[in-house]
Amino acid sequence: MISLRSVLRQHPRRMLVPQKQYLHTRPDHRPRLSAPSFASAIRRRSSSDSGEDETGHINTAPNEGIIFLDHIFPLKLQWLTRLPFIDGSSLVSAYKRLNSPNVALADPTGIVSRALPSNLPIKITSIIPRVREGGAFIKFQHDGSIAAEELEGTVKAYLKEKPIKPWFNPLRQVRAFLVRGKPWIEDLYRLPSSRVKVEFLPTSPEASAAELTQETLYSLFRRYGTILEMVSQPSDSKIAPRFAYIDYSRMRYSTMAKNCMHGFVLVEEAGGGKSGTLLKISYEPKVKGKWFRDWLTSHPRIVIPVMAALIAGLSVSIFDPIRTWSIKIHILHGLHLENNKYYQWIRKQLSRGYDYIRFNHKKAEDDGLNAIWEDRHSQMEQLKTWMSESLDTFIVVQGPRGAGKKQLVEQALKSEPHKLVIDCKKIQEARGDSKTINAAAAEVGYRPVFSWMNSFSSMIDLAAMGTIGTKTGFSETVENQLVKIWTNTSSALRSIALSCRKKDDRDADLQDDEWLEAHPEHRPIVIVDNFLHKSTETGADMVYDKLAEWAANAVTHNIAHVIFLTTDVSFSKSLSKALPDRVFRQMSLGDCSPEIAKKVVIRHLEAGAANSDKEEELTSSKLRNDLDELDGVIQVLGGRLTDLEFLARRIQAGESPGRAVKQIIEQSASEILKMYLLDAEKSWSPQQAWTLIKELAENEELKYNELLLNDMFSKNGEQSLQTLEQAELISITSVNGRPNKIKPGKPVYLSAFQYLTEDEVLHSRLDLSIFKMLAAGENSTIQSCEEELQKLAELPGTPAQMKPRIKYLLDKAAASQEKIVNYEAKIGRLKKILSEKY
Structure with a gap:
């Protein structure tokens, strides 16, 4: 075979294209084809990404060969070919347009040339x-006298x-290798791999x-490129055809091997078998980290x-400090504009203009409450005294609805800067676990709260039960979520209390717990409003029990005062579970006396008249001519603040006092009728x-034990009374400590009871239901007596000992x-009334 070196010496100008296409000379005086001319040659002769004539193969004649060059295009942009209207040829054109024409090595065409x-x-x-x-x-043509392998060696030496x-x-x-097989050029979306x-x-x-x-595989x-591992097919495998895996250290090596050796036929002499x-x-x-x-x-x-524990640990370490800070901001009102001095000044200026009436209306209500505070001054002072004591301040303010419990506490503690109000009504009226958690978190400022994770984690636990047979503990109940909220709240309260501590204090050497015990005046105040609201509903006990336990812990550790x-x-009964060995302090609020009630109404009227647009200032005596009715209506209405x-x-x-009280009585009667008499789905019967x-409309108060003797309360009487x-x-x-007397729930209810009993149709209807129930009970008694007498009659003879029993049953x-x-007879009369009147 003729040597390639002799051919190069005999044909120094045997070029890719005619000699006239050279435009400039390379530094080593070797002529070079310019990139634009070479690109035009490529455009005239290039094939598509799917091979010649869309066959997927490159056909070669005896004097033709194929060289594969790598590092022409970046492998990281393979995903672009999945986009619509983008294929390999369009990417090649894009590379030519985007790359700088002055940098030859930045153009794929220039790299090939x-x-x-x-x-x-x-x-x-x-x-x-x-x-x-x-x-x-x-793809190239060459003289048959020159071997393709020698051309490959020359190109490799040149690139080196x-x-x-x-x-x-x-x-x-860039590397170049001679294609020894018959490559399959497909445009399928099959991404290269190092294996x-x-x-x-x-x-x-x-x-x-x-x-x-x-x-043999190694030699081929x-x-x-560098081979990391070769894995042969197991000998006992039934998969055909037989195969082997080769792992290269780089993806470029595997692409070169695949394009150069695909379709290669290994002859018998090289170990390829007879044929x-x-x-x-x-x-x-190749999936990385498959073993893991x-x-x-x-x-x-x-x-x-372990994953559940890691997630819980991350939640505690990352979100708990944020939540504690959020609770502190909520208690300190750090994000509230009301505490900003500039906002207060602007509000004061606006109050002199168009907002004057609204602010003064609030002032009128405050003036009306001043009479109440004067009457309850001793109770307010008692509350302040309890706040300054270092003993456990576990305080309960009990009173009927509308007695002004919250207003009294706020008025007594209005100078305290750090107060947290928790409204149990909002928590208890939330429907569903997620809403209950959100409501509890909103009351204390607990953020962020992922209440949806409760349902998601329950699904994970359910899946784990089917997989491993046990729960992972990842899901948390509403009880656990509430405990987390209260725990973060305790941390925030403790931090607020200790923030008042200074290094130059006389007792700076005390421990934190000792300092908190010695300085009760710096403890925040927690006000738990509407405690035991709807306590008879299912699930309410859990919420209140956890809240009481948390409050007892806060008081015991001197973190806060709790009211x-x-x-x-x-x-x-509920609070004793949290503090069984201690006596909590109690304050009871009732209705105002008639004198104070009259003062409250008059001050409201005076404040309203003073803030009106009338030029004439009216005194309490001139305000209305019918204020003399107040003494009478106050006796009827009672001293309930609302x-x-x-x-x-x-x-x-504009209504007269008598007319106003009549409207209040009628409204109360409607509420009683709807809530207690017409709704049968209650713990008591209508x-x-x-x-x-x-009975109350007639007697104003009843004896507790005497009422239990009534036929209507012979079964579950005490339970019904407690529920009512x-x-x-x-x-x-x-x-x-024992029940003594029964009175109306509100003073105005006495008049409402009398108003309801005056309605003859309602009276007849409800009495009819009572007499029917009593008659049914007596019929049941007679039936039971008859059954027992029938059994006694079946005895042989009539024993003398059974005669008293028989007489008792007959009587x-x-x-x-x-x-x-x-x-x-009464039922008949009542039916006649109902048939005649409506």
Whole structure:
């Protein structure tokens, strides 16, 4: 064979294109084809990404060969070919437009033109770019007297002498290898991988293929790059055809091996068997960290609890400080404009203009309450004294609804800067676990709160039960979530209390707990409003028990003063669970006396008249001519604060006191009718409520034990009375700890009871239901007596010992029958009334 060196000496100008296309000379005096001319040649001869004539292959004649160049295109942009209207050829054109024409090495066309020696005795017939694999096929024609392998060696030596480094990876250089097989050029979306799968196929259907050894594979594929590992197919595997995996250290090595060796036929002499072995090469996705993933999926009993613990730990370390800070800001009103001096000045200026009436209306209400504060001055002073004591300040302010409990506490402690008000009503009326958690968090300023995680974590626990058979503990109940909220609140309260401590204090050497015990004046105040609101509903006990436990812990550790505001007279049962060994301090609020009630109404009227637009200033005596009625209506209305304010507003609206009280009585009667008499889905019966209303309308107060003797309260009587007291229809007074008397729940209810009993139709309807119930009870008694008498009659003879029992049953049945006759007569009269009146 003729040497390539002699050919180059004999044909120094045998070029890719005619000599006239040279435009400039290279520094080493070797002529070079300009990039634009070379690009035009490529455009005339290049094939598509799917091979020649869309066949997926490159056809070669006996004197033709193919060289594959890598590092022409970046591999990181393979995903672009998945976009619509983008293929390999469009990317090649884009590279040419975007790259600088002054930098030859930045143009893929320039890289191809510089990769081949200018005096190489070949003729390029086509160039097929492989954007996904970062290279390009160069198909060329050569003289048959020169071996293709020798041309490959010449190109490699040239690139080693004159390396070309692409713009996207200047640390690497372009490499060239002769394509020894028959490459498959497909435009499928198959991304390169550092692992290739080599399948051993027969050269013809009737022939058989040989399974190549690792030594043979190494000798064939090592030239393209460093091999990390070769994995042969297990000997007992039934998968055909046989295959082996080759792992390269770099993806560029695997792309070169795949494009150069795909379709290569290994002859018998080289170990390919009698008829040779065809190598089919494809990329095999290699999952990094597969062993770690397999370990995770194989040990769910360990992994799932550990993940739950990590998530919980991250939540505590990251979000808990944020939540504690949010609670502190909520207590200190750090984000409230009301405490800003500039905002207060602007508000003061605006109050002199268009907002004057609104602010003065609030002042009118405050003036009306001053009479109450004067009357309850001793209770307010007592409350302030308790706040300054170092002993456990676990205080309960109990009173009926509308007695002004919250207003009294706020008035007494208005000078205290650090107060936290928790309204149990908002928490208890929230529907669903997530809303309950959100409501509790909003009351204390607990943010951020991920209430949706409660449902999500429950789903994880359910999945874990089916996977590992046990719960992961990742899900948290509403109880645990509430405990977290209260715990963060304790941290915030403690931080606020200790923020008042200074280094130069006399007791600076005390520990934090000792300092908190010695300085009760710096403890924040927690006001728990509406405690035991709707305490009879399902799930309420849990919320109140946890709240009471947290409050007891805050008081015991001298973190805060806690004041409970409740209308429930049985609050001691719930609070005693939290502090069983201590006596909490109690303050009871009742209705105002008639004298104070009259003052409250008059001051409301005076303040409203003083703030009106009238030029004439009216005194209390001139305000209205019918104020003399106040003495009478106050006796009817009572001293409930909310009722007094309502009366004052109606009088200001132009009604007379008598007319206003009548409207209040009618409204109260409507509430009683709806809440206690017409709704059957209660813990008491409408007949029991009506019995109480009738008796109280006639007697104003009832004896507790005497009422229990009534037939309507013979079953579950005490429970019904306690429930009606919780519902505020009645109030029960005690003597020496035992129930003594029953009174209306509000003073105005007495008049409302009398108003309801005056309605003959309502009276007849409810009495009819009572008599029917009593008659049914007597019929049941007679039936039970008859059954027992029938059993006694079946005895042989009539024993003398059973005669008293028989007489007792007969007398009892006769008495019941007499009652039934009486009830039936009353039922008949009531039906007549209902049929005649409406």
